[in-house]
Amino acid sequence: MSVKVGQTVEGVVTGITNFGAFVELPGGETGLVHISEVADTYVKDIRKFVKEDEQVRVKILSVDGDKIGLSLRRVKENKEKLVSFEDKMAKFLKESDERQRDLRKNTEAKRGNRDSIK
Template sequence: MSIEVGAKVPGKVSGITNFGAFIDLGAGKTGLVHISEVSNGFVKDINEVLKVGDEVTVLVTNIGADGKIGLSIRKAEDRPQEEKREFPKKDFHKAGPKKPFNRNQGNQNAANNSKQDFDSLMSSFLKDSDDRLSSLRRNTEGKRGGRGGRRS
């Protein structure tokens, strides 16, 4: 039996690695199922899904020029076609003109008190910043032997 891309073939798990499983396809042919192609869900440990000796049906996804065969178990599974979800269609052209976005629409006080709030926030920030700078200077000058530091 010749192996072609797109063919579903039976095989037997001949080896497991942390990145996938080797499948013996018969006639001296072996292919690899990457861990991402084992199941539709996330597979952290392939040993929880497959064991050496398990018989599986695989889909041949590619055949490299060097003879390496890429396989997929999840694509070989016959699943019924999922129903397409239909969303209601909206006619955006008939909706009318859109109102401009107003950032302060729900907060009337923000427009009235923004100047006062900004000034109070800025003054508290500057006071806090000055306090931090002066304590930082005081601590580092003593350690570096700068002005006012002790000398022996």
């Protein structure tokens, strides 16, 4: 199978180094997920994110001869972009209601719930 830049494919982690993880792609080709392409956060130990023989989805960033550059984090970005506006709005409203409920509960606790004194 020939790989093309921009494709998202399944692969198996075959090796882990302190600078990234090697992933065997369908067709037997091997690419590298550089440590900067593992997650959106700072990655000190790549082994906290991937394990050897683990099946992963990767996005192909570059193909330069035998070198194939891969990304794990950009696959996740694409999934997040597929969330509809309505879903995002529903999530926001739910979180907002929960924050308001907690705020009201804390405010009533500090006031001593004066309604019960009447």
